[in-house]
Amino acid sequence: MRPLKDAQLGAFTFFASALPHDVCGSNGLPLTPNSIKILGRFQILKTITHPRLCQYVDISRGKHERLIVVAEHYESSLNDFQKQGRTASSEKVLHVAYEVLEGLEFMNKHGMVHRALSAQNVLMDCKGNVKLAKFGLYHMTDHGADVDFPIGYPSYLAPEVIAQGSFHPSDSSHDEVPLPSGPKTDVWSLGVLLFELCAGRRLLQNIDISDRLKFILNLGCMDDIVTVLAEEHGCLDTIKELPENVLELLRKCLTFLPSKxxxxxxxxxxxxxxxxxxxxxxxxxxxxxxxxxxxxxxxxLPEDISDLCKDDDDDYLSERAIDEMYHLWCLAGGDLEKELTNKGIIQSKPPICTLPNVVLEDGESFGQGRDRSFLLDDTTVTLSLCQLRNRLKDVAGEAYYPLLEDEQSNLPQSNSSNELSSTVKLPLIIRERDTEYQLIRIILFDRLLKAYPYKKNLVWKEARVDIPPLVRGLAWAALLGIEGDIQAKYESIDKDTPIPTDRQIEVDIPRCHQYDELLSSPQGHIKFRRVLKAWVVSHPELVYWQGLDSLCAPFLYLNFNNEALAYACMSAFIPKYLYNFFLKDNSHVIQEYLTVFSQMIAFHDPELSNHLNEIGFIPDLYAIPWFLTMFTHVFPLHKIFHLWDTLLLGNSSFPFCIGVAILQQLRDRLLANGFNECILLFSDLPEIDIERCVRESINLFCWTPKSATYRQHAQPPKAAGDNGFGKTATYYSSDYQDMPKTDLSREPLALCDLKAEVSPRISAEDLIDLCDLSLSGPTKRTKIGKPKIIAVDIRSLEDFSRGHISGSINIPFSSAFGADSELLQCPATGTLQNYRGRVIVVISHVMKSAAVFASHLVKVNFPRVCILDGGINKLKPTGLLTVPSPQI
Structure with missing residues (x-):
């Protein structure tokens, strides 16, 4: 959006038509309120940007079908010029006409017409340039079908519009809906407008509305409409004195027949x-x-380069985009309804006075319908920015132009820099409502995103702090690595030809996040259908599974006016986190995923894992919707946004940590309940603290060796990106699958063998890195971001003496288990108790023995237990095993 500069923010309100409450649609669901239909259609207006059009910013839905529209506004209009009673010069008339036509032509290219063109809707900026206001009213109301008032002003309406008469959907006397107005309708309105400028007076102002409409219709009998209008208003001499080109323009605009x-x-x-x-x-x-x-x-560059150096009194805030200003205005305490109430536009009445009818017990009703004259108030109220400017008065000018390569701080210095630094430590929900903090973050992200992809690494760095809600859609696209001409690719996909999946998509969409006004609108459903269908058609090797609609919802919501970007984000997200989840037969992928998740529960919370296994409450019963939709099926959108802000920074194993974090929030209730109670608990999931969930997920992620979540059905290797949680977790910055495979890497394991092991396996290269082993022995460097680890070698003492990992402890398997793996003595007593809390890696030359040993540690609630994949044999060729010196 363009900068606010000398413009203001304005708001006007109107009511949508009310629908009967006892009528359902063809699908058996309640009818979509007209206000929601309007809200959905309005969104595209925010993308219509032109120097001759006032920029639309937002729409708010209130009670009783009330809608409040926010748009760019100017106090001056052609109406003020007419009130002065002066005639405009021919040059002024031509300039106004040309600028209005520029705006109308741009609208027509987007399939829109104004229909409400009038002197009060032709605004003028400080330079005297035309800005057309309320040009979207006709479009957002579906050509007037969703409101009970006519769109347009009687004096300016074209004859063909008046001839059609008014139409209201609730009126059963009308059999046919009038045809929508075309571009030529606005040309007539422009002709009336220009005539008023030339004559210096309002057209048909003192005539009754019905007589006014009859007069316009009778103009069809006249040969020269301009002359007739001039005679009617006593300004024939003034009109005759106009230059020939102006008169020709008036005649062409005021041509009675639309065809001509x-x-x-x-x-x-x-x-x-x-x-x-x-x-x-x-x-x-x-x-x-x-x-x-x-x-x-x-x-x-200005002629005088010193002009670039602005004074301290310059208004930097006005250089920001209009949508940013409105967003900050809301954060600073702005209230649309309050502003309109203060100006008398919204008048509060007792509830009983707002009832249109009173129904008695016998069904007889008294009263009358709402007075249609109150359904639209054409007044535009200017929103005061004083409170916002007061709130941001201490922000220094340097904050509006941050240095992107400044490594000292990601927060620009200002008079309140200490306050900003402390704000970073506050909960996310508070930071998102802090006006000054959001201004700083929005400016920074705006500059980084404009430099994308060249500043991609800095986008990642700043996203680790937080992502401003206003730029979340573009920030997510950057984190997912979206590049190239996405619009051309999206347009090349056939989204119209019927396919077998259409029926299931039609059934799923009306049930997907329909509490949200935007996604529940008809426009939302249309866009849902197109994006989902584009994905299905462009991925013929995959199929549509229920839940894909929920996965699409966050991307569609954030990119409602950019279907191509929503599709591109979804297409990049699924391979990274849900690779092959949407195969026709995905059972092997899902089962492997759930098994690894079970091992993660045992790894991080063995007590909870033991209890859930004892009562038979396995992940298959509750976790499939979690992972198939990446939690979008179980959480509302506002929680998904905060969850995915972090998810997109992690690799494909991060969802496991989110799942464990959710279970740990419910830990006490799960441990206290049996199978039936747990089923009931998850059928209506209790409130989850998402910020706590994210915080604990990161902690779990940092404690999980990256090879512990290895899956053979994960996405094949690709170029690793810089996507971690900063310097405190560089060890986990990329997927294990993305690392080049060596002899020390994890080997694929059959699903039945994977399910037989309670604890996860880790690779030899993971162990070497975690233990900081090298050919010269253990190094003394600090292990930044790596968990503390202890290797437990369960081979016999003789084998251990022939070679072992430096720093490992020896607990022979035979000292704790018999020949049939029967427990003889608990191996967790004694020395191992001193290492509780560390990552315990069980090492053996027999994998079955290692699995039994690890399983017993889990049963006695030892956390973070894992097994070395391939055992000690994997390490023998490395030369890293230590042989103790002989005793003298």
């Missing part, structure tokens, strides 16, 4: 503008972030 009336595009190229068009540069839409075109800023 030009469109805005045709009129822009008309010779009447020969002396005007050369003064204007054609508008070029800025190149989007993800495209094949080169992006560059259009920079112009």
């Amino acid at each position: 009336r030009p469109t805005p595009a045709e009129l822009l190229g008309d010779p009447v503008f020969n002396g005007v068009s050369c003064l204007y540069t054609p508008f070029q839409k800025p190149v989007s972030l993800f495209s094949s075109s080169l992006r560059c800023a259009h920079l112009e």
Whole structure:
């Protein structure tokens, strides 16, 4: 969006038509309220950016189908010019006409018409340039079908619009819906507007509305409509004195028959503008972030370079985008309803006075419908930015232009830098509501994202702190590595040809996150359908599984006006975290995933694992929806956003840690209950503290050796990215699957063998790295980000003496277990108790013995127990085994 600069934020309100409560749609579900339909259609208006159009910012839905629209606003309009009673010069008329037509033509290219063009909706900025307001009202209301008031002003409506009459969906007397107005409708309205400028007075102002409409319809009998209007208003002499090109323009605009009336595009190229068009540069839409075109800023240096040095009193805030200003205004305490109430636009009444009808016991009703004159208040209220500017007055100018390569701090210095530094340590939900903090973070991310992909590493670095909600959609795309011309790729996919999956998609969408107004709107359903279908069609080797809609929801919500980006993010997310989950037969993938998850529970919380296994409450009963939808099926969107902010920084094993963290929040209840109670508990999952879940997930992630979550059905190796949790967890910065395979890597294990082992296996290379082993012996360097580890060698004392890992302890298997793996003495007593809490790696030359030993440690609630894959034999060729010196 463009900067706010000299513009203001304005808000206006109207009511959508109310629907009957006892009527359902063809699918058996309640009808979608008209206000939600309007809210969905409104979203595309936020992307319509042109110098001649007021930028739409937001729409808010209130009680009783009330909608409040926020948009760019200016106090000055052509209405003020008319109130002065002066006639405009011919040059002014031509310039206004050309600029209005520029805006109308741009709207027409996007399939829209204004229909509410009037003097009060043609605003003027400080330079006198035209800004068309309320141009989206006709589009967002579905050509007026979703409201009970007509769109447009009687004096400016074209004859063909008046001839159609008014239409209201609730009125059963109308059999056919009027055809939507076309671009030529606005040309007539422009002609009336220009006539008023030339005449210096309002058209048909003192005539009753019904007579006014009849008069316009009767103009079809006249040969020269401009002359007739001039005679009617007593300004014939003034009109006759106009230059011929202005008169020609008026006649072309005020052509009665639409078939003979030009469109805005045709009129822009008309010779009447020969002396005007050369003064204007054609508008070029800025190149989007993800495209094949080169992006560059259009920079112009002033003649005096000192002009670049701004004074302290300069308004840096006004240089920010309009949507940023509105977002910060809301954070600073802005309340739309309160602003409109203070101006008298919204008037509070007792609830009994707002009831349109009173129904008695016998079913007889009294009263009357709502007065339609109160359904739309055309007044636009200017939103005061004083409170926001007060809140940000201490932010220094340097904060608006941060140095991206400054390694000292990611927070710009300001008068309140200490306060900002302390804000970083506050809970995320508080940081997201802090106006000053969000300003700093939004500015920083805005600059980094504009430099993407060249500043990709810095995006990762800052995302580890937090991601501002306003830029989350683009930040996620950067974290997922989206690049290239995504729009062209998306458009090349056939999303219209019927496929067998269509029926299931149609059934799933009306049940997916429908508490959200945006996703529950008809536009939301259409976009859902297109993105899901694009994914299914472009991945023929995979199939649509229930839950894919939930997986799509966060990406669609954040990129509602950019289906291509939602599709691209989803297509990058699934291979990374859900590789082959959507195969037609995914049982082997799911079973391996759940088995590794069971081992993670045993690794981090053996007591809980033992209890769940005893009562038979296995992950198959509750965890499949978790992982198949990456928790989007079980958590609302606002929690998913915070969860995925961190998930996208981790590798494909991070979801295991999230699952364990969720179980640990429910730990006390799970340990106290049996199978039936646990089933009931998960059928309606209790409230989960997401911030705590994220914090504990990171801790679990840092304690998990990366090879412990190895899966042979995970995504094949790819170029490793810089995606970890910073310097405290560099050891886990990439997927184990992405590392080059060596003789020391983990070997694939049959599913039945994997299920037979309670504890996970780790690779020999993992053990070597964790123990800091080298050919010269253990090093003394600090193990940054690595968990403390102890190797437990369960071979016989003789084998142990022939060679072992430096620092390992020997607890022979035969001293604790008999020939049939029967427990003789608990191996967890004595020496091993001193190492409780460390990662315990069980080493043997017989894998079955290692699995039995590790399983017993888990049974006696020893955490972080794992097994060395391949046993001691994997380490013998390395030359890293230590042989004790002989005793003299």
